[in-house]
Amino acid sequence: QSALTQPASVSGSPGQSITISCTGTYSDIGVYNFVSWYQQHPGKAPKLIISEVSYRPSGVSTRFSGSKSADTASLTISGLRAEDEADYYCSSYTTSNTVVFGGGTKLTVL
Amino acid sequence: QVQLVESGGGVVQPGGSLRLSCSASGFIFSSYGIHWVRQAPGRGLEWVAVIWSDGYNRHYADSVKGRFTISRDNSRSTVYLQMNSLRAEDTALYYCTRGTSGTYSSDYWGLGTLVTVSS
Numbered sequence: 001q002s003a004l005t006q007p008a009s010v011s012g013s014p015g016q017s018i019t020i021s022c023t024g025t026y027s028d029i030g031v032y033n034f035v036s037w038y039q040q041h042p043g044k045a046p047k048l049i050i051s052e053v054s055y056r057p058s059g060v061s062t063r064f065s066g067s068k069s070a071d072t073a074s075l076t077i078s079g080l081r082a083e084d085e086a087d088y089y090c091s092s093y094t095t096s097n098t099v100v101f102g103g104g105t106k107l108t109v110l
Numbered sequence: 111q112v113q114l115v116e117s118g119g120g121v122v123q124p125g126g127s128l129r130l131s132c133s134a135s136g137f138i139f140s141s142y143g144i145h146w147v148r149q150a151p152g153r154g155l156e157w158v159a160v161i162w163s164d165g166y167n168r169h170y171a172d173s174v175k176g177r178f179t180i181s182r183d184n185s186r187s188t189v190y191l192q193m194n195s196l197r198a199e200d201t202a203l204y205y206c207t208r209g210t211s212g213t214y215s216s217d218y219w220g221l222g223t224l225v226t227v228s229s
Contacts, residue, residue: 001172003154036215038155045205045222046147046155051215089155093214097169099145104154 004029004090004102011108017078020105022090023071028100030071034093037066037075040104041086050075077107085109112136112218114206119223122196130191130223132206139187143209145216146180146191148202148225156202160209161189174200196227 005023012018022029022037029035037050048057050066053073063078073092077084090102118130132144146158159170159180168180179192189206203224207216 032214034214036213038216040155045219046216047219048210048215048217051210051213051217055213057217087154091155091157091215097167098171099157099160099214101147101155101157 001094001096001098001100004092004100006088006090006102006105008103009106009108011110012077012080013110014080014082016080017076018080018107020075020077020088020090020107022073022075022092022102024073024092024100025071027096028071028092028094029068029073031095032093033068035066035068035073036091037064037073038089038091039084039086040089046089080109082109112208114208114218114220116204116206116220116223119204119225121226121228123229124197124227126196126227127192127194128196128225130193130204130206130225132189132191132220134187134189134206134208137208140184142211144180144182144189145207145209146189147205147207147216147219148200149205149222150199150202153202158204159191162209193225196225198227201225201227 038046040046054066143162161180203222205222208218
């Protein structure tokens with residue numbers, strides 16, 4: 001159950017787009033379309049922003065989008081805003097009937 | 111509205127035990143799986159365990175298998191996490207989350223309960 005691989009940090013200016021990658025294996029992301037993304041602001045509980053690779057729950061901004069290719073999933077945030085500054089985590093269901101998270105990516109809005 | 115409230119955290123010595131509770135409201139509890147996810151201070155999220163709506167299917171992270179047991183009482187809308195043989199590395203904020211049906215994601219999270227394992 002190795003953690004999914006995410007970049008430790010990414011940054012962008014307001015209005016720009018950024019993409020965070022999440023690399024797994026053929027025991028998780030490569031097998032299932034059960035990739036989720038969470039946003040966590042400091043001192044707060046995580047919030048689900050993407051499920052099933054690209055599905056946005058009700059109330060989540062359309063500026064957030066998800067995709068997947070082979071064993072790598074991606075989260076794109078367009079039109080960056082100051083309030084997007086947070087930690088982002090990916091997760092995936094695995095062939096062991098468990099869930100695995102990525103190490104997290106800190107997004108800085110310059 | 112959907113609410114998940116964790117309780118039972120505290121300070122425990124290495125090798126000790128603790129039972130966490132997750133009390134749910136605002137949805138049909140018996141229809142949903144419940145996960146436990148933990149976050150060590152200053153660290154990332156780590157999935158711990160899940161119990162599905164039937165109460166029989168339960169799965170654990172390798173790091174806690176054999177030491178932690180998840181269970182549920184649908185009559186009380188509560189999920190429990192019995193933690194035995196606790197180690198320093200189990201120190202974390204423990205969240206319970208509602209599992210979305212068939213997608214293995216967590217759509218609602220509690221605020222967490224802090225477990226500190228220290229002598």
